[in-house]
Amino acid sequence: MSGNLRVENVKQGGNMNIKQGMLLCVFFILLQGNVFSQERKSVTIIIDTEKATDIFDGIGAVSAGASSRLLIDYAEPYRSQILDFLFKPGFGASLQHLKVEIGGEINSTDGSEPSHMRKRGEENYQRGYEWWLMKEAKKRNPDIILDALAWGAPGWIGEGKYYSQEGADYMVKFLQGAKKYNGLDINYIGIWNERDFDVSWIKLLRETLDRNGLSSVKIVASDMNGPPRKMWEIADSMVADPELKKAIYAIGVHYPHGELPASALQLKAEGKKLWSTEDGEWNWFTMLPYRHLRAQKLNNNYIDRHLTKTEFWSPVTSYYDCLPAPGSGMIKANAPWSGAYEIEKTLWSVAHTTQFAKPGWLYVDSACMKLPGGGSLVTLTSPDMKNVSLIIETGEAGSEQDIIIKPMGAYSFSRLSMWFSDDLHDFKKTDDVYAENGEFRFVVKPRSVYSLTTTNGQNKGIAGSPNPIRFPLPYQENFDSYPEQATPKYLSDQSGTFEVESCGKDNKVLKQQLYRRGIDWSSTKTVFSVIGDMNMTDTEVSADITFEGVSDENPENSFAAVIARCYQGSVWACFMVNNPVGYNFRLYADGTWKLLTAKDELASGRVTLSGKTWMNLKLRCQSDKIKAFIDGQKVCEVSDGSYIRGLAGIGCSFDPVSFDQFEISDIHAK
Numbered sequence: 001m002s003g004n005l006r007v008e009n010v011k012q013g014g015n016m017n018i019k020q021g022m023l024l025c026v027f028f029i030l031l032q033g034n035v036f037s038q039e040r041k042s043v044t045i046i047i048d049t050e051k052a053t054d055i056f057d058g059i060g061a062v063s064a065g066a067s068s069r070l071l072i073d074y075a076e077p078y079r080s081q082i083l084d085f086l087f088k089p090g091f092g093a094s095l096q097h098l099k100v101e102i103g104g105e106i107n108s109t110d111g112s113e114p115s116h117m118r119k120r121g122e123e124n125y126q127r128g129y130e131w132w133l134m135k136e137a138k139k140r141n142p143d144i145i146l147d148a149l150a151w152g153a154p155g156w157i158g159e160g161k162y163y164s165q166e167g168a169d170y171m172v173k174f175l176q177g178a179k180k181y182n183g184l185d186i187n188y189i190g191i192w193n194e195r196d197f198d199v200s201w202i203k204l205l206r207e208t209l210d211r212n213g214l215s216s217v218k219i220v221a222s223d224m225n226g227p228p229r230k231m232w233e234i235a236d237s238m239v240a241d242p243e244l245k246k247a248i249y250a251i252g253v254h255y256p257h258g259e260l261p262a263s264a265l266q267l268k269a270e271g272k273k274l275w276s277t278e279d280g281e282w283n284w285f286t287m288l289p290y291r292h293l294r295a296q297k298l299n300n301n302y303i304d305r306h307l308t309k310t311e312f313w314s315p316v317t318s319y320y321d322c323l324p325a326p327g328s329g330m331i332k333a334n335a336p337w338s339g340a341y342e343i344e345k346t347l348w349s350v351a352h353t354t355q356f357a358k359p360g361w362l363y364v365d366s367a368c369m370k371l372p373g374g375g376s377l378v379t380l381t382s383p384d385m386k387n388v389s390l391i392i393e394t395g396e397a398g399s400e401q402d403i404i405i406k407p408m409g410a411y412s413f414s415r416l417s418m419w420f421s422d423d424l425h426d427f428k429k430t431d432d433v434y435a436e437n438g439e440f441r442f443v444v445k446p447r448s449v450y451s452l453t454t455t456n457g458q459n460k461g462i463a464g465s466p467n468p469i470r471f472p473l474p475y476q477e478n479f480d481s482y483p484e485q486a487t488p489k490y491l492s493d494q495s496g497t498f499e500v501e502s503c504g505k506d507n508k509v510l511k512q513q514l515y516r517r518g519i520d521w522s523s524t525k526t527v528f529s530v531i532g533d534m535n536m537t538d539t540e541v542s543a544d545i546t547f548e549g550v551s552d553e554n555p556e557n558s559f560a561a562v563i564a565r566c567y568q569g570s571v572w573a574c575f576m577v578n579n580p581v582g583y584n585f586r587l588y589a590d591g592t593w594k595l596l597t598a599k600d601e602l603a604s605g606r607v608t609l610s611g612k613t614w615m616n617l618k619l620r621c622q623s624d625k626i627k628a629f630i631d632g633q634k635v636c637e638v639s640d641g642s643y644i645r646g647l648a649g650i651g652c653s654f655d656p657v658s659f660d661q662f663e664i665s666d667i668h669a670k
């Protein structure tokens with residue numbers, strides 16, 4: 001077609017004939033394609049060994065905020081398949097770093113993670129699932145690098161003061177326990193997630209680490225989110241304080257954006273690392289991820305800010321979908337009763353870098369750039385300059401682009417293997433690209449990711465997920481089959497910690513272990529744990545409860561509860577209310593009972609508890625009819641439409657309340 005072509009508007013009786021309209025549509029599509037081909041951008045990439053500068057420190061993920069909680073409950077072989085997709089080199093995401101939360105038994109986004117030191121002087125290095133996850137990662141990739149960071153801590157530390165000597169000792173104990181009891185060497189440790197830093201305490205932490213034989217563990221600070229001024233604020237302090245600068249190995253920021261301040265640029269020039277230590281592609285109003293931006297984020301973190309390491313929250317979505325910030329992981333695996341899991345496109349976007357370059361490789365600055373037609377490119381070379389990989393993303397491109405690659409210096413390769421992903425394909429091997437007259441020429445499409453490399457060993461793992469099924473009802477649990485200190489399957493603690501304990505000769509119960517508020521991150525008001533299917537509607541939730549062991553000093557403050565239709569929601573509103581978001585039926589140790597929503601009291605009353613050791617609480621939700629029972633006797637019935645679906649659960653005050661015979665049933669199945 002040429003510029004002399006004329007388009008005529010063909011009419012018949014004032015209306016376009018359907019056939020003519022279809023032909024005209026085809027014509028416009030062809031015309032559009034011709035315009036794109038005429039305007040197709042071209043870029044020449046010079047790969048110059050003399051321009052290899054910054055060290056690539058790797059790509060990882062952050063297991064925190066109880067994001068991995070349900071993974072450990074998966075049965076084999078599905079659990080191992082998921083772990084392979086995350087950590088096995090040359091198979092899936094091939095993660096090069098794993099960062100874990102140092103559990104503090106406070107809610108850190110989607111639940112609470114157990115602490116290794118629940119009480120002063122008490123230590124346990126088997127609680128929870130992060131030890132297990134780190135060992136599984138190491139089993140698959142012995143070279144994986146381990147990081148750790150606390151979101152909160154038990155309240156005994158410094159009598160509520162996190163930045164204290166006890167706080168530093170708490171960190172040291174975590175690192176020592178990781179090595180002694182789990183065979184894990186943790187390479188990097190942070191200070192406190194997204195909280196203002198304390199210069200004196202960072203120095204104290206460095207001294208405490210060194211004094212305890214942990215001089216090889218490097219400090220990353222300060223893991224701040226927020227506007228650029230805030231997230232990079234520690235750089236100003238480091239420039240002004242040589243001792244602080246010496247104590248910190250790398251500056252870590254969360255969800256980096258905006259320009260680097262002069263202080264950060266100065267520190268980079270002096271050899272300090274600049275890292276994105278928690279990242280993702282969130283719509284901050286809905287807390288839902290923009291999945292197509294992962295490859296763009298990886299490239300632009302280096303191109304725009306020279307960040308040489310990126311860690312995404314989270315590796316796996318192993319928390320219920322109705323909890324905050326759903327869908328963070330590269331794999332969705334939050335239905336362990338079915339074994340079902342789903343590989344997200346973000347996993348393959350990560351594989352486009354991790355399967356083509358290792359930590360210790362170098363960025364080639366002459367070949368790291370934004371593309372003229374939209375998109376970006378980074379180039380990485382092995383330290384011996386014998387291998388090279390290019391990662392190209394065209395997420396914002398409007399048309400195809402011509403790429404010309406010219407190797408220079410020590411490079412002498414004549415072939416590049418190519419892998420690509422687009423809207424229809426994930427991590428697909430395509431035809432190799434060969435040099436002609438010392439140049440490689442090829443075309444990249446919009447909304448795609450390409451990896452070109454002189455290396456080999458890349459593979460796309462094959463998933464074997466079964467079909468998903470709903471959470472099986474009725475659910476009944478008496479906890480007798482679990483060992484002591486176990487966490488029952490599928491229960492996800494949202495704050496505090498529930499563990500199995502012996503109660504009598506042959507009986508076991510579920511007992512809440514946290515008796516004082518911790519040094520919190522999200523300021524949850526009560527202790528509770530949830531389970532089930534977020535789409536459960538007409539259900540009956542019941543449990544036997546006892547206040548044995550609870551102090552009788554303030555019985556009006558100690559309570560046990562059953563919860564129905566708990567739907568926290570994707571945003572942070574659930575942290576702004578006094579009660580779990582759902583229907584809460586509470587019985588207090590003084591005999592008072594209350595039926596509550598997140599904010600309101602629907603009904604209340606009082607019963608006599610004298611002489612009763614165990615009592616049964618039951619909450620029945622059918623349509624908008626909400627009924628509550630104590631020991632089989634109905635104490636209230638209300639009409640309320642605040643919640644229509646959600647998880648079931650149990651809850652209590654910060655007391656050693658025990659639960660038994662926990663049941664969830666579908667009313668319609670009875």
